[in-house]
Each structure stands twice: as C-alpha cells, then as structure tokens.
Amino acid sequence: MSLTLHLPDHTFDDQRYLGIKTGALLNILIATDLLAEEAFDDAAGWFSMAQGPLTPVLAQVAGARYAFAGRVRQSFAWEEEDLSITYLLLDTPTPITLLASNFDDVPVAIAEGEWLYGIANLKLVWEDALDVPIGQPLQAVVQDIQRLFLRPGPGFGLMQSVASLPPEPFGPDQVLLVLRSKR
Numbered sequence: 693m694s695l696t697l698h699l700p701d702h703t704f705d706d707q708r709y710l711g712i713k714t715g716a717l718l719n720i721l722i723a724t725d726l727l728a729e730e731a732f733d734d735a736a737g738w739f740s741m742a743q744g745p746l747t748p749v750l751a752q753v754a755g756a757r758y759a760f761a762g763r764v765r766q767s768f769a770w771e772e773e774d775l776s777i778t779y780l781l782l783d784t785p786t787p788i789t790l791l792a793s794n795f796d797d798v799p800v801a802i803a804e805g806e807w808l809y810g811i812a813n814l815k816l817v818w819e820d821a822l823d824v825p826i827g828q829p830l831q832a833v834v835q836d837i838q839r840l841f842l843r844p845g846p847g848f849g850l851m852q853s854v855a856s857l858p859p860e861p862f863g864p865d866q867v868l869l870v871l872r873s874k875r
Contacts, residue, residue, distance in 0.1 A: 697871060746809060
C-alpha cells in the first residue's frame with residue numbers, strides 16, 4: 693500500500709536531521725493532528741463515533757489528507773492542567789493513531805471497540821517517538837519526496853519532487869513523503 697504523509701520539520705529534527713532519500717527504509721507510526729469530535733469545518737479534520745460496525749477505510753482525499761473509518765483497538769489518555777489528549781489506535785487498513793481532544797481538561801471518552809470515522813491530515817512519527825504513546829510500528833520505503841518551497845525567491849510556492857532531504861532544517865517549506873508499506 694502506498695501512503696502520502698506529512699513530515700513536520702520538528703519530526704525531522706527528532707532524528708537530528710540525518711537526511712532522507714528515496715529508497716530509504718523508515719520505521720514509523722502514522723498519526724493525525726489533534727482533532728475534535730464533529731468539528732466538521734476544522735482544517736485539521738474531525739472524527740465522529742459510528743453506530744455499529746463499519747468497513748475499515750483509509751482513503752486518500754488529497755496529499756496527506758485521508759478519510760478514515762476504523763475500530764478503536766487501544767486508547768491512552770494524557771492529562772495536563774488545562775488540556776487532555778486521548779490517543780486512539782484505530783484499526784484501518786493501515787493502522788493510525790488518532791489524537792483527540794475536547795480542548796479542555798476533560799478527556800475524550802471513547803472506549804476500546806468503538807467505531808470512529810472522519811477526515812484528517814496524516815503525519816509521519818518516528819517509531820521511537822515519546823510524544824505518541826501508542827501506535828502500530830510500520831516499516832516503509834520512501835518512494836518520493838515532495839517539497840513545497842515557501843522561502844522567498846525562485847521557486848516560491850512550487851511543489852517539487854526531490855531525491856533527498858539534506859541534513860538540515862527545511863522549515864518553512866512543507867514536505868510530503870510518498871511511502872510504500874513493507875507489510
């Protein structure tokens with residue numbers, strides 16, 4: 693299965709900017725941005741609970757944006773003084789970790805076994821990342837690197853396919869990795 697995932701600059705920094713090139717084998721998790729329930733107009737996406745079983749789906753809408761439907765396999769609640777985040781491992785055709793919040797100090801109450809659906813931007817997280825406490829590790833090969841150049845000058849605003857990312861920060865540019873799962 694081929695997937696397109698957003699690679700945030702801070703995630704690339706977590707690997708000390710070691711560089712990435714096409715053909716590289718990566719050990720990753722797939723996660724969403726922080727989503728709210730039924731926030732249908734939110735640019736990050738949304739999720740909703742379903743009544744009864746659904747067919748598991750992970751369908752690319754555009755770029756790193758995917759429609760998803762799946763069953764909650766595992767959950768983990770992380771609470772801070774004024775924010776609570778619930779991490780939900782969803783069984784979709786390729787499992788993803790959904791980050792859910794009410795954007796207050798009350799955790800999202802979703803039990804294991806519940807069915808969820810929605811739309812979200814998917815991002816790459818390293819398998820050993822500490823900021824995502826649950827997820828299903830996946831090995832994937834980099835098929836393509838797409839870089840949206842956002843630094844003023846020649847090429848500004850153009851999405852280009854590049855063979856590699858040099859070992860340095862790429863922000864404010866945006867990077868999408870096209871990956872082929874090794875499952």
